Amino acid sequence: MKRTARSAAALVGVAALTLAACGDREESSTGSSDPSPSESASSSEPAQSNPDFKACIVSDSGGFDDKSFNQTSYAGLQNAADKLGIETGEVESNAPSEFADNIDAMVQEDCNSITTVGFLLGDATLAAAKKNPKIDFSIVDFAYEKAPQNLKGLVFNTAEPSFLAGYLAAGTSESGIVGTLGGAQIPSVTAFMDGFQLGIEKYNEDEGTDVQLIGWDKETQKGTFTNDFESKTKGQSAASEMITQGADIIFPVAGPAGLGALQAVQDADVKAIWVDTDGCVSAAEYCDVLLTSVMKGMDVAVEEAITASLDGNFSSELYTGTLENGGVGLAPYNELEGEIPAELDAKVQELKQQIIDGELKVQ
Amino acid sequence: MSDVSVQEPAKSPPPERKGEAREEGNRWAAYLPTIKTTVAAVVLALLIGALLIIFSTPRVIESLKYFFSYPWDFFKFAGIAVWDGYTALVKGSVGSWNSIERTLERAAPLICAGLGVSLAFRSGLFNIGAQGQMLAGAIAAGYVGFHFDFPPGLHLLLAAVAAIAAGAVWGGIAGWLKAATGAHEVISTIMLNYVARFLMIYLLGKELFQRPNSNDRLSPPPAESATFPQVFGVHTGVLLAFLAALGVWWLLERSTTGFEMRAVGANPSAAATAGMHVQRTYFLAMALAGALAGLAAVMQILGQQDSLTENVAGTVGFDAITVALLGRATTLGPVLGGLLFGALSSGGLAMQAAAGVPPELAQVLQALIVLFVAAPALVRGVLRVKAEGDGGTVLAKGWGG
Missing domain, CATH: 3.40.50.2300 (Response regulator)
Known part of the structure; x- marks a missing residue:
């Protein structure tokens, strides 16, 4: 679904740029399902459109295709992008010495919200949050004893x-x-x-x-x-x-x-x-x-944190996923x-x- | 890259003896094709990388479907994708002071560990153990760094010395095994990598190394007093990497011990006949290689202030082998190779963050460069350059060497 939305966005661009008869292109592109992670142009389909807001994510060394917590957290970012029509950015880490650089790279890309994944990024995220008070940070699987105003831990009572x-x-x-x-x-x-x-x-x-x-x-x-x-x-x-x-x-x-x-x-x-x-x-x-x-439900938690940041409701209060709030649960x-x-x-x-x-x- | 390499022979000190004068001259001549093929390898890798960028960009793939109706779209989108990707690569590696900082900080551990591997190569030893030696160094640097409380400066010195010593011990074990029992260093260093990795995991599970009030496998960060001061945003430890290169150059090219190392590397039997201590040289070379890998760990723990984790060394210890191969076991080589890899890693980050190019691509580029460097005949074939001396170099001997 979301992929089609993005293909559609690319298509609109094509049409606008060439002014040629585009029946041919539309036909050939409908039904295609190529993901376009690099293309985060806002599309007309999402319920909202917030092209001025950019949500970004930094993985730990597993990468976003780990079929585990990096991937699930990433799904949260994508869901948010689809629903809210926001821009996205992402960086995968290869080693702990890269964490600080990678978060910094996202800061340089003018992200409004940055999510980091995993306790290994705890220090680097805290340091970045202190340095960039205007950006909302959230971190999966890590809780701080005392977090600054713009940093939210996302933990789960599994x-x-x-x-x-x-x-x-x-x-x-x-x-x-x-x-x-x-x-x-x-x-x-x-x-x-x-x-x-x-x-x-x-x-x-x-x-x-x-x-x-x-x-x-x-x-x-x-x-x-x-x-x-x-x-x-x-x-x-x-x-x-x-x-x-x-x-x-x-x-x-x-x-x-x-x-x-x-x-x-x-x-x-x-x-x-x-x-x-x-x-x-x-x-x-x-x-x-x-x-x-x-x-x-790391995806749910990440999406909520991004949504809160966009709406201006972001708080540094620790999020704990429980059966009660649906942050954790049993599958069918x-x-x-x-x-x-x-x-x-x-x-x-x-x-x-x-x-x-x-x-x-x-x- | 090429500019720096071309200047190098001019910078090297004037030959003092007549015999060496010719040697230096020959070497200068021998460098030229090496430089040519290396630059060509980089260019070829970038060309293939461009193809990869083109075919990993969804918009380009999309336009292929109607290629025959509107071919221009394909070329336009492909051009944009490659341009965006490579401008991000350049900007992210040398385009701003911020990127240069990052390049230098990422290059420093690669240079140190690469020098270590290179030094062992020159002595005829294939040191696969830089990773383990780095981990040993990291354990020592981290422990001294967060566990003790010394005045600034002294604390840094002690932590750094501990790391270098631990690396030297780890490398020295393999060297001693080789010298005393003939155990092949490839096997022993690989096994010592595992030992170091699991030692790290074990220690991170102990209270001694864990953060207070935490069960995560994560140590406290090194104390401020044990970290390198920052100048213009770069930690000053980076300087040590270049000093180490100078030291290795002096050792190999100007000292008696270095001469013995090179002689043993070229032909151990001849060296033994000439009265050199082959066994002692093996031990020394591995211990020094380990010390240099320990220095690489110093860059990460005391320079970038990383806490100990099981993955703290990343892949630096293995990339170091590539850097040394790329540097063709010269002394300047690992420095340039380390800088190139540091730049690719730093630029790769920008490609990911700014241009949305998959992170694997920067690594594929590195691999392609090394592949082409390792196959000079291929590059010469592609470029139709005549083979005029191939800058050959002494690498490790085969089994039982």
């Missing part, structure tokens, strides 16, 4: 939806063993695994079962980690190992490396739960083994919907409501 996923997994597992693996032992990863474990424990408590979790132990803070977010091979071998140990549901929290785990799951014909985005959209080839996905069950008992689904919805109402605290 333990909440992971709790629901753990409950669902425990209720669906036939072998009574479920597994999880992480990309690295960092808080943004282990938060998922903690919540997952708590959900399983809750199910055991409610139903008097003894579903085991392998790959993570919240008490000892020890578990299975690929120590690599890129290597699908490592994700695959870690998941295979768990499947041989009897696990029939795998919860990989490892970005692209988790795709390897999904491959192992598909090969062994067991099930998995995906993270960050709805796996049936971002990794559709594995949709047939995905029970659900724990979604971390998609293809495996038939395999989830109605009473289990009802129970998950009930727990969700309890968390939203504050009756149930995760952690």
Whole structure:
């Protein structure tokens, strides 16, 4: 959709420039879906048009095509651009020593709002925010103890939806063993695994079962980690190992490396739960083994921050995505919907409501 | 680029002895085709890069669909895309003081690490371990930088010395293994890269290296007292890179030790017969190469004030190999190669930010330049230049050399 909009914009330009009969060009261009990331000319289609406002984004070393948090955050920028008709700018980082330069390059491009992705950019973003008080900064996955007026942290309580996923997994597992693996032992990863474990424990408590979790132990803070977010091979071998140990549901929290785990799951014909985005959209080839996905709405948060900046409502107050505000959540069950008992689904919805109402605290 | 290279031989000090006079003269003659092919390689890479820009620009692709009705659109959009991209590249690398700063700061670690790889090349060793040596240096620089509290100046000096020493130890291990056991340095340096990487990951998980109140794999930034002062927006550590180049030049071209290194690099058996300490030279060369890589880490940690992360060295340690190859294992070569790569990296950022060219393109350009430099016959073939001495150089020997 958005792509067609941009092609249309390019087309209008072509028509205006040449004044020739353009039936031929229009015909040949309709239905084309080439993205044009470099062309951010405002189009006539968005609901609003704000060509004077420029929103920019700087990735961390994963790049915007990482099928993970950089990509999801980038989607937030694009959604904002489509809805608000704003200009955009983007820079991918290759190494930590580039962060400051890259943010600075976006400042030089006269961006009004700059989003940075990942805790590694925390220092560079803070420094840039102090130096450029007129630009609104937001940073995904990082919270400051005391942020300046123009800097907003965007964090996510991923333990909440992971709790629901753990409950669902425990209720669906036939072998009574479920597994999880992480990309690295960092808080943004282990938060998922903690919540997952708590959900399983809750199910055991409610139903008097003894579903085991392998790959993570919240008490000892020890578990299975690929120590690599890129290597699908490592994700695959870690998941295979768990499947041989009897696990029939795998919860990989490892970005692209988790795709390897999904491959192992598909090969062994067991099930998995995906993270960050709805796996049936971002990794559709594995949709047939995905029970659900724990979604971390970075796109929503980024879009909101940009919208607030445009409307002049920007505040430095920390944004925390929760089940309540929809910043995190469970994806639809998609293809495996038939395999989830109605009473289990009802129970998950009930727990969700309890968390939203504050009756149930995760952690 | 070419101007600087052409001036170089004139700048080098007048030959003192008769034998060397001819050598210098020959070298000057030998440089010319090298310079020609290098410039040609850059130009060819830019031409191919232009094609890549053209075919990665959606508007151009779009116009191809009606190419036969309105061919002019294609050429116009292609021209605009290439012009925008390359003007951004030039502006972003040398177009303003801000870009020159960035180019220099990005070039400095590449120059240092490149010199290290180059020095090992001259001694007949293929040092793949600049990355690991940099990480070892970074760990030391970071630790001394954020953990202790010394007066300014002294703190910087101690942190820098610690980094250089740690790099030297890391390189020295590979050198010692080669000298004492004959272990091939390619294998040992690659393995030491892994060891350094996982050592870094391990340490970043420990309280000693982590930021207080944080579980992220991120160290505190180095203290102000341990960082290089900024002059006109460039950290003064950059000067050290050029001083290091001067030092390496003196070592290799003017000192006895350097002569031994070159002799061992050219033919270890002959050098041994002539009574030189081949094993000691191997160790020394690797330790010095490691020290230079440690200096590269100094540029990043104490110069750009990076905190330690597992990816703190980026790809500098591997780019350094390319820089050294590009510099054909001369001393000036890595300096020019580092500056070129620094400029491409800095300009690549501007291409991305201002012209919307994919970031991979700057890296593809670097790769293409190196590819053409590595295949001088190809470039000469394309340009129909006669082969007049190919500026050949001593590179690492094969297995068991």
